[in-house]
Amino acid sequence: MVLALKKTGSRRATQRISPRKSPHQARSRDTVDAILRATARILVKHGYEGTTTNRVAEVAGVSVGSLYQYFPGKEALVAALVERHQAEMLEALKPDPAMLGLPLDELVPRLCEAMLRAHAVNPALDSVLYEVAPRLGKPPTVLRDTGVALVKAILEIHGPKLRPLDPDLTAFMVVKTVEGLCHEATLSRPELLKDPRFLDEMSELLLRYVRPG
Amino acid sequence: MVLALKKTGSRRATQRISPRKSPHQARSRDTVDAILRATARILVKHGYEGTTTNRVAEVAGVSVGSLYQYFPGKEALVAALVERHQAEMLEALKPDPAMLGLPLDELVPRLCEAMLRAHAVNPALDSVLYEVAPRLGKPPTVLRDTGVALVKAILEIHGPKLRPLDPDLTAFMVVKTVEGLCHEATLSRPELLKDPRFLDEMSELLLRYVRPG
Amino acid sequence: MVLALKKTGSRRATQRISPRKSPHQARSRDTVDAILRATARILVKHGYEGTTTNRVAEVAGVSVGSLYQYFPGKEALVAALVERHQAEMLEALKPDPAMLGLPLDELVPRLCEAMLRAHAVNPALDSVLYEVAPRLGKPPTVLRDTGVALVKAILEIHGPKLRPLDPDLTAFMVVKTVEGLCHEATLSRPELLKDPRFLDEMSELLLRYVRPG
Amino acid sequence: MVLALKKTGSRRATQRISPRKSPHQARSRDTVDAILRATARILVKHGYEGTTTNRVAEVAGVSVGSLYQYFPGKEALVAALVERHQAEMLEALKPDPAMLGLPLDELVPRLCEAMLRAHAVNPALDSVLYEVAPRLGKPPTVLRDTGVALVKAILEIHGPKLRPLDPDLTAFMVVKTVEGLCHEATLSRPELLKDPRFLDEMSELLLRYVRPG
DNA sequence: TATGAATGAGACTTCATTCAT
DNA sequence: CATGAATGAAGTCTCATTCAT
Numbered sequence: 001m002v003l004a005l006k007k008t009g010s011r012r013a014t015q016r017i018s019p020r021k022s023p024h025q026a027r028s029r030d031t032v033d034a035i036l037r038a039t040a041r042i043l044v045k046h047g048y049e050g051t052t053t054n055r056v057a058e059v060a061g062v063s064v065g066s067l068y069q070y071f072p073g074k075e076a077l078v079a080a081l082v083e084r085h086q087a088e089m090l091e092a093l094k095p096d097p098a099m100l101g102l103p104l105d106e107l108v109p110r111l112c113e114a115m116l117r118a119h120a121v122n123p124a125l126d127s128v129l130y131e132v133a134p135r136l137g138k139p140p141t142v143l144r145d146t147g148v149a150l151v152k153a154i155l156e157i158h159g160p161k162l163r164p165l166d167p168d169l170t171a172f173m174v175v176k177t178v179e180g181l182c183h184e185a186t187l188s189r190p191e192l193l194k195d196p197r198f199l200d201e202m203s204e205l206l207l208r209y210v211r212p213g
Numbered sequence: 214m215v216l217a218l219k220k221t222g223s224r225r226a227t228q229r230i231s232p233r234k235s236p237h238q239a240r241s242r243d244t245v246d247a248i249l250r251a252t253a254r255i256l257v258k259h260g261y262e263g264t265t266t267n268r269v270a271e272v273a274g275v276s277v278g279s280l281y282q283y284f285p286g287k288e289a290l291v292a293a294l295v296e297r298h299q300a301e302m303l304e305a306l307k308p309d310p311a312m313l314g315l316p317l318d319e320l321v322p323r324l325c326e327a328m329l330r331a332h333a334v335n336p337a338l339d340s341v342l343y344e345v346a347p348r349l350g351k352p353p354t355v356l357r358d359t360g361v362a363l364v365k366a367i368l369e370i371h372g373p374k375l376r377p378l379d380p381d382l383t384a385f386m387v388v389k390t391v392e393g394l395c396h397e398a399t400l401s402r403p404e405l406l407k408d409p410r411f412l413d414e415m416s417e418l419l420l421r422y423v424r425p426g
Numbered sequence: 427m428v429l430a431l432k433k434t435g436s437r438r439a440t441q442r443i444s445p446r447k448s449p450h451q452a453r454s455r456d457t458v459d460a461i462l463r464a465t466a467r468i469l470v471k472h473g474y475e476g477t478t479t480n481r482v483a484e485v486a487g488v489s490v491g492s493l494y495q496y497f498p499g500k501e502a503l504v505a506a507l508v509e510r511h512q513a514e515m516l517e518a519l520k521p522d523p524a525m526l527g528l529p530l531d532e533l534v535p536r537l538c539e540a541m542l543r544a545h546a547v548n549p550a551l552d553s554v555l556y557e558v559a560p561r562l563g564k565p566p567t568v569l570r571d572t573g574v575a576l577v578k579a580i581l582e583i584h585g586p587k588l589r590p591l592d593p594d595l596t597a598f599m600v601v602k603t604v605e606g607l608c609h610e611a612t613l614s615r616p617e618l619l620k621d622p623r624f625l626d627e628m629s630e631l632l633l634r635y636v637r638p639g
Numbered sequence: 640m641v642l643a644l645k646k647t648g649s650r651r652a653t654q655r656i657s658p659r660k661s662p663h664q665a666r667s668r669d670t671v672d673a674i675l676r677a678t679a680r681i682l683v684k685h686g687y688e689g690t691t692t693n694r695v696a697e698v699a700g701v702s703v704g705s706l707y708q709y710f711p712g713k714e715a716l717v718a719a720l721v722e723r724h725q726a727e728m729l730e731a732l733k734p735d736p737a738m739l740g741l742p743l744d745e746l747v748p749r750l751c752e753a754m755l756r757a758h759a760v761n762p763a764l765d766s767v768l769y770e771v772a773p774r775l776g777k778p779p780t781v782l783r784d785t786g787v788a789l790v791k792a793i794l795e796i797h798g799p800k801l802r803p804l805d806p807d808l809t810a811f812m813v814v815k816t817v818e819g820l821c822h823e824a825t826l827s828r829p830e831l832l833k834d835p836r837f838l839d840e841m842s843e844l845l846l847r848y849v850r851p852g
Numbered sequence: 853t854a855t856g857a858a859t860g861a862g863a864c865t866t867c868a869t870t871c872a873t
Numbered sequence: 874c875a876t877g878a879a880t881g882a883a884g885t886c887t888c889a890t891t892c893a894t
Contacts, residue, residue, distance in 0.1 A: 027857065027858090027893095027894095028857070031857080031858085047348055048262075048348075049261075049262065049348070052883085052884060052885080053884080053885065053886080054883090054884070054885085062858075062859090063858065063859045063860055064859090064860075064885090064886075064887095065857095065858065065859055065860065065886090065887080065888080066857075066858055066859075067886095068885090068886060068887075069857070069858075072886095073885075073886080074884095074885080127347070131344050131347060131348075132344075134340065134344060134400065135260055135262075135344070139400075139401060140400065141397070141401075166410075169410060169411075169414060170414070172402075173394070173414050173415075173418060176393065176394055176397035176398070176401075177390055177393060177394060177418065179393065179397065180389065180390060180392065180393015180394055180396060180397050181386070181389055181390060181393055183393060184354070184389035184392060184393050185389070187347070187352075187353070188352065188354075188389075189385075197379075197382060198382075201382060201383070201386050202386075204422070205386060205390065205418070205422045208421040208422055208424075209417070209418045209421055209422070211421075213426070265866085265867055265868080266867075266868060266869080267867065267868085267877095268867095270877095275875080275876090276875060276876045276877055277868090277869080277870095277876085277877070278869095278870085278871085278874090278875060278876055278877070279874080279875060279876075281868090281869070281870080282874075282875080286868070286869080287867095287868065287869095453872095453873095453878070453879090454878070457878080457879085473774055474688075474774075475687075475688065475774070478862085478863060478864080479863080479864065479865080480862090480863075480864080488879075488880090489879065489880045489881055490864090490865075490866095490880085490881070491865090491866080491867080491878095491879065491880050491881065492878075492879055492880075494864090494865065494866075495878070495879075498865095499864075499865080500863090500864075553773070557770050557773060557774075558770075560766065560770060560826065561686055561688075561770070565826075565827060566826065567823070567827075592836075595836060595837075595840060596840070598828075599820070599840050599841075599844060602819065602820055602823040602824070602827075603816055603819060603820060603844065605819070605823060606815065606816060606818070606819015606820055606822065606823050607812070607815055607816060607819055609819060610780070610815035610818060610819050611815070613773070613778075613779070614778065614780075614815075615811075623805075623808060624808075627808060627809070627812050628812075630848070631812060631816065631844070631848045634847040634848055634850075635843070635844045635847055635848070637847075639852070691887085691888055691889080692888075692889060692890080693856095693888065693889085694888095696856095701854080701855090702854060702855045702856055703855085703856070703889090703890080703891095704853090704854060704855055704856070704891085704892085705853080705854055705855075707889090707890070707891080708853075708854080712889070712890080713888095713889065713890095
């Protein structure tokens with residue numbers, strides 16, 4: 001007879017995702033920093049499964065204990081990295097307010113370029129995080145609701161000069177197209193991220209999509 | 214054939230990827246089938262880490278031993294599932310040769326629809342496999358070189374009626390755009406996969422991209 | 427800022443106590459047996475804290491994995507031992523039905539003797555289990571409700587020849603007195619368990635307690 | 640003074656038991672007090688294993704460092720609590736010298752009542768400490784040799800009015816019976832500690848045991 | 853003296869894989 | 874071929890204790 005146990009699914013069903021403490025003192029901040037940096041390196045090199053808390057701690061030059069002082073587990077660790085990485089990308093994407101006044105023909109390439117630049121910083125890390133994010137309950141994409149909202153706003157501003165379109169759906173299309181392309185390029189042809197022809201085509205794709213006619 | 218994979222940090226470093234034996238007899242085929250079906254279910258429910266060979270065997274109703282009779286290890290197991298799933302999708306996408314003669318305005322929607330239909334079959338499984346494939350050294354996307362080649366062919370056939378374009382790059386753009394959108398939709402708004410408006414927009418996006426003017 | 431986590435108290439708050447599988451085959455039964463035997467030895471020698479699953483497995487001559495195949499954790503392991511040990515003691519205490527017809531003056535010494543004999547088998551293990559049982563949610567004493575019920579029945583049978591008394595309370599007093607004395611003796615003067623004078627005094631104590639006058 | 644304890648399998652083998660410094664100043668006394676109070680609370684709530692020095696310090700509102708300023712380790716901490724608790728109980732039990740002159744029929748109930756009162760103060764703490772004491776090399780019972788000696792003295796004073804008995808063994812029986820009953824009641828029916836019927840029965844049990852006839 | 857970040861040995865536990873039956 | 878008990882390397886995580894500030 002086999003007593004069936006409640007299966008727990010993944011290794012730790014009740015894994016807390018949120019960090020444990022926020023680092024106050026400079027020492028702590030350094031520790032957390034080193035840990036996240038190490039996580040990124042290992043994640044890129046060994047993938048999620050190959051990323052172990054011990055290895056991270058070792059590479060970070062701290063003890064496992066310290067790691068667990070700030071992160072309740074592996075998931076939280078990676079989640080924090082995702083968070084941080086996305087924040088950095090968003091930072092890199094923050095649109096110059098002046099830019100928004102530009103005609104679409106100039107605005108779109110600029111935004112695309114920002115996007116590509118953001119992805120070109122660390123494509124390898126990008127890939128892994130993109131792959132890993134869903135498991136952490138995080139949407140993998142950088143441009144989330146904010147991005148869609150921004151695009152929708154732009155579409156509405158330029159509405160009169162565009163073909164008739166549903167701003168919500170179109171914004172979704174635009175954002176996801178860009179992100180999809182960036183991601184696909186990152187995965188299969190990272191050199192494209194810096195190739196001006198790729199930028200041109202992407203802009204062309206989007207502009208033609210919304211232009212009247 | 215036995216492939217040594219790069220050490221992944223997973224429990225067993227040396228891993229063979231190809232199935233151990235081909236299921237010649239009916240019973241074997243059933244067993245393999247049950248195992249892959251179980252793998253899919255568990256993968257969807259618990260993710261890659263939560264997928265254990267023992268659990269798979271249990272759900273499939275066979276012993277672990279039997280599982281290892283057909284698959285040399287966990288990776289091979291999942292790889293086989295990816296393989297099979299992508300084959301099924303490609304099957305669903307196989308273009309009716311007659312279709313290729315259609316004008317682009319009809320062809321593109323048809324292809325897009327096929328693509329969406331293929332993704333709509335089991336979006337959840339799709340997501341996981343997409344996430345898991347890179348770790349197995351497989352390209353995650355369904356449309357690989359074949360897809361790009363097909364599109365390039367189509368572009369060349371219809372060349373005269375299109376704006377001047379680089380068939381290689383454009384084929385890449387087109388394929389990746391479609392796949393990116395499908396994937397993004399699968400992940401964040403699976404209901405769109407069956408929404409005709411999504412299909413329309415996707416077609417519009419692509420057609421406008423290649424049409425002259 | 428310190429984010430307070432739900433404190434979990436002991437190391438594993440949700441520790442399952444019940445065994446995992448029941449051993450069918452002879453091989454399994456031997457394994458379980460060896461494990462419990464080893465647990466007893468280590469518990470006696472190193473106490474609860476010093477009892478680790480690894481050490482138990484090692485002493486039992488099996489792998490940790492096997493241990494965890496049958497017991498979900500340390501607590502369950504010890505709980506099973508408590509269970510088994512108490513069952514053995516109860517077995518040793520099972521009163522000869524004929525005995526119950528004896529006059530109290532003979533019955534009481536016999537029961538006491540059985541009790542002392544039961545405790546004398548492995549006083550050291552007794553002590554530890556007694557000490558450890560409460561933590562496992564088990565009542566530490568061997569004679570639980572059954573014992574009290576038995577004594578109550580005896581009291582009622584012999585009622586007319588006794589002083590007036592409340593059978594419930596008296597049964598509790600009697601049982602707990604005997605167990606208390608056995609336990610105290612086990613702890614501080616185990617040699618008394620085999621000393622006939624101790625048996626005599628215990629009988630005297632109880633008989634005087636219930637005799638009229 | 641530094642004592643090496645037998646290796647217990649706990650995290651740090653070498654452990655000192657005696658407090659590090661005596662709290663001379665008022666602030667120190669308060670700190671020590673807070674720490675012991677916290678220890679008691681946590682011990683009751685989480686058991687010995689769930690009692691961590693960090694948690695104790697936190698609850699006590701001091702830093703771990705401070706805790707270690709006053710106690711050389713976890714064992715010493717708990718040992719100090721046991722010590723203090725037993726001292727308090729002994730204090731509560733200190734017999735009024737006048738009382739010793741009373742006839743047994745009055746003396747015994749008074750002593751029993753004192754005993755019960757002492758146990759009723761904090762039965763929960765009592766239980767844990769009782770469980771924990773052996774591990775610290777302390778006898779778990781409150782009434783140790785002193786108690787037995789006291790009872791022996793009483794028995795000898797009242798000797799002529801009692802049945803013939805061995806004062807040593809009888810004193811042991813009496814003390815252990817009382818402690819056993821108190822402990823058993825604490826564990827399984829704490830409400831009895833305040834029930835006058837329990838007191839009556841306990842007195843009756845003891846008096847009948849020593850009275851002639 | 854107090855603080856609390858850091859340490860790291862070692863406990864617990866899992867699960868891919870093997871192999872005797 | 875199937876079975877499933879057994880294995881044990883390796884991962885996760887804790888917590889008693891120290892020590893720089």
